[in-house]
Amino acid sequence: MKDTPLSNCERDFLLKAIEEKKRLDGRQTYDYRNIKLRFGADYGCCIVDLGKTRVMAQVSCELVTPKESRPNEGILFFNLELSPMASPAFELGRSSELLVKLNRQLERCLRNSHCIDTESLCVVSGEKVWQIRVDVHMLNHDGNLMDATSIAAIAALSHFKRPDVGVQGDQVTVYSPEERNPIALSIYHMPICVSLSFFQQGTYLLVDPCEREERVMDGLLMITMNKHREICSIQSSGGIMLLKEQAMTEITDLIMRALENDKKTRKEGGKCGFAEYMPLARITVNTTDDTSVDMTGPVVVISDSEDEEDVVILHPETL
């Protein structure tokens, strides 16, 4: 299914509004949309809402043999999934340019920034290490998938707990959660990605573009940084030339914002609630308690005459 194209009128309207420093959803230039984090019942499951954009991340682990070049380091693996749930334009099982871009950026954001201690994932040097796999599913695409993905992935990684292992001689025992408490990953810092979109050849700049804004933008700059004001990665796309000063001033401005996000993430992470969050006040939501089905009463076995015949036929065969 194709995506609905954006009409020229809409395009002009959006650009005109941006020129007048107005955004469709009433935000200011540097305003982020509301971020909401929810953790699932499994360890390492996190759903992030960034405005209407919704992303789910699930972390899992497996014991594998390490790479020969790095025998005592665990492996981080990222798998992004542009599910057709998010947008009708996403096709199942086809790697698009967007998917490759997002996957690469997430790897740069989380693996290349060395935010996770991979050496602590080693069980037996050169033989057994943990492979941590991060699956990210897009559930609803309303722009800025990258920021939502990075928040979801790091939140899920911080929430995740791997089973404890014991090494006795050559034997490696993996303990179930009932036997020994699972262990959280050691995370040094939380890199968070912030996207800036440029309009009119870089004259105007917006933070956290929504889907409509993404369609009319000329370029995108993705900066990953942590709360220690360290930049983990910068990626610019869309083929626009950026002035050095422009980028730098924006970064200093944005550090505060990224910090704020980080704090928010941490605060939510600290709560570590895992129940299903249902906004009960909405009329689109309904819940019930356990209901019991009466099993004691005479169970009516619906038997048509045909069934009887079937039974009769069945018998000789079994005999």
Place this chain on the structure above:
Amino acid sequence: MEVCSAVDVKCIKSNSTLREFGCEQSLLSRPDGSASFIQGDTSVMAAVYGPAEVKVSKEIYDRATLEVVIQAKVGLPSVKERSQEQCVRETCEASLLMLLHPRSSLTLILQVLHDHGSLLACFLNAACMALMDAGLPMSCLFCGVTCAIASDGQITMDPTAVQEKESRAVLTFAIDSTEQKVMMSSTKGSFSVQELHECIALSQKASENIFKFYRVSVQRRYSKTL
């Protein structure tokens, strides 16, 4: 791949109870219809797109083409997901009035959020809720009920993952809302004809509760009319 669950073995559930339900409709902005359905700890999100343009290769001249996609939480889709997709698709095809939308596509995407038993039943319930939300014409509603038969012959309704594992057979039925007839059945394990009949009868009884829940949800949703 291993996912460590934080939910320990929950307090023993009585055999005849259906775990608590919950649903939320139109929770996503992009799809034409969306719903999430929760049964105990099992949770599924569903989204529907359509009727929309269809690929020429998939076009059917007198009816809509229904595509069902099940997204596992971890890893790539496997044979298990494919077979569940087929079960859901056949149920939806039986209830949707596809002849009203010839040469168009309907896409139903189901995403597992948490699997804690009776997943296929939860898929069916979420699918029905999402189809309702999308406003697609249907001849009847449907719901999914799972029964597990333990080795001593005891039947458990809406089993948890642990109960499913310990059981001898697991049966899932799709029941329609008009005549409470079986629209689809998916079984695993061995059981007698008598047990099958018992399970069907129990599922039909349980379906009444689920349809009641559907009704209340929809009533609640349309309680504020313009």
